[in-house]
Amino acid sequence: MNRLIYRLMYRLGRPGWDTGITPPEVVEAFAYDDVPPGPALDLGCGTGTNVIYLARQGRRAIGIDFVPQAIAQARQKAQQAGVQENVQFLVADVTRLAELDLPQCSFALDMGCFHGLGEDGQRRYVEALAGQLLPGGRVMLFTLDPRREAGISFGVLPGRVQELFSPWFEIERIERGSFRKKGSTWFWMTRKHTA
Numbered sequence: 286m287n288r289l290i291y292r293l294m295y296r297l298g299r300p301g302w303d304t305g306i307t308p309p310e311v312v313e314a315f316a317y318d319d320v321p322p323g324p325a326l327d328l329g330c331g332t333g334t335n336v337i338y339l340a341r342q343g344r345r346a347i348g349i350d351f352v353p354q355a356i357a358q359a360r361q362k363a364q365q366a367g368v369q370e371n372v373q374f375l376v377a378d379v380t381r382l383a384e385l386d387l388p389q390c391s392f393a394l395d396m397g398c399f400h401g402l403g404e405d406g407q408r409r410y411v412e413a414l415a416g417q418l419l420p421g422g423r424v425m426l427f428t429l430d431p432r433r434e435a436g437i438s439f440g441v442l443p444g445r446v447q448e449l450f451s452p453w454f455e456i457e458r459i460e461r462g463s464f465r466k467k468g469s470t471w472f473w474m475t476r477k478h479t480a
């Protein structure tokens with residue numbers, strides 16, 4: 286999905302994905318102390334709900350999104366939540382992560398961004414993320430299976446995610462669900478110490 290479509294969706298009002306709620310899967314990972322210490326990234330962070338959550342868990346939290354309006358809202362929400370000292374928001378393209386001057390991170394979250402990228406973008410994203418995560422660092426990724434909604438095609442099959450990530454990441458857990466009658470997947474991955 287391209288940038289103009291996302292821009293338009295934010296301009297038209299609050300997009301359906303912007304629930305303001307951190308998903309239980311992410312809350313569980315922190316509740317069970319399943320995330321090594323260090324900075325946390327949210328790729329395609331939208332209006333920053335999960336970046337604020339990560340900051341509240343005591344992390345330095347970095348949110349990246351290429352829609353300026355979403356990032357402006359995220360900054361405002363972080364200020365209202367009183368976590369502005371611990372968060373950093375960047376208007377940037379996640380497929381060009383390697384060009385950003387980011388610290389090495391121990392956690393990365395992606396809810397609904399990766400599955401909208403083109404094939405080349407997905408490849409660049411995974412390679413750069415592998416370089417950005419500390420060995421043992423965790424990734425939580427939520428994707429939708431391929432679908433067409435409102436004339437727009439997006440989504441990715443779990444097998445493609447496994448193929449792209451497995452050279453650098455151990456895929457620890459996969460959970461299938463459904464969203465609007467089609468498949469969805471949560472992936473839990475760990476950055477390998479080698480590769």
Ligand SMILES: C[S@@+](CC[C@H](N)C(=O)[O-])C[C@H]1O[C@@H](n2cnc3c(N)ncnc32)[C@H](O)[C@@H]1O
Pocket residue numbers: 291302303304328329330331332349350351352355377378379380395396397398401402
């Ligand atoms: C489905 S929304 C989910 C937003 C947020 N993760 C949430 O759960 O509320 C996907 C987000 O990824 C952002 N995005 C998509 N492609 C991107 C790219 N190449 N670089 C940066 N952000 C991107 C969109 O602007 C949008 O905010």
